[in-house]
Amino acid sequence: MWFGVLCAKLSPLGLASETFEETLGLLAARLAEIEELERFIRENGRSYTTTTAQGDVMCRPYPEVAMLNEARRHAQSLAAEFGLTPASIGRVGRQQKGQSDENPWGAFGG
Structure with a gap:
């Protein structure tokens, strides 16, 4: 579930890319862990x-x-890598003109 949520948020920024699959997966796993805890x-x-x-x-x-507490700290750090915190949004590069906005994972990511 969290992987799809993150892909939907990052797609418009051009950051829902196979290049970041592992880091996105780790952030999704941490968010699921936070829910459980x-x-x-x-x-x-x-x-x-x-x-x-x-x-x-x-x-x-x-x-x-x-x-x-540790999962929250780690999730915040990972979220900042994607510009998902107020302080980090300006530091994350945006998609270059001409790149596709499509989710490369299709149904898996969304």
Whole structure:
């Protein structure tokens, strides 16, 4: 799903290209991972309580919280590579005149 969304957003910029397939795939995978981790946190909360060996109750964050933070940082970095953040849009080159706006992946990408 995310791969198609990204291709649709990047096509008008001339950046939905087979040249960037791996990076687009990685960004799509990270966005899907973020969805899964956010779902886990919504359902379970950000932390849990546990009892230490000494019998004290301790609150700990789920590992998914750190995983989500890392996935978000990586996704933002990858999105910036394609000009998908406000600060990066001006740094990304646009399609040259005469190049096709067609999605090279056809139904797979959209």
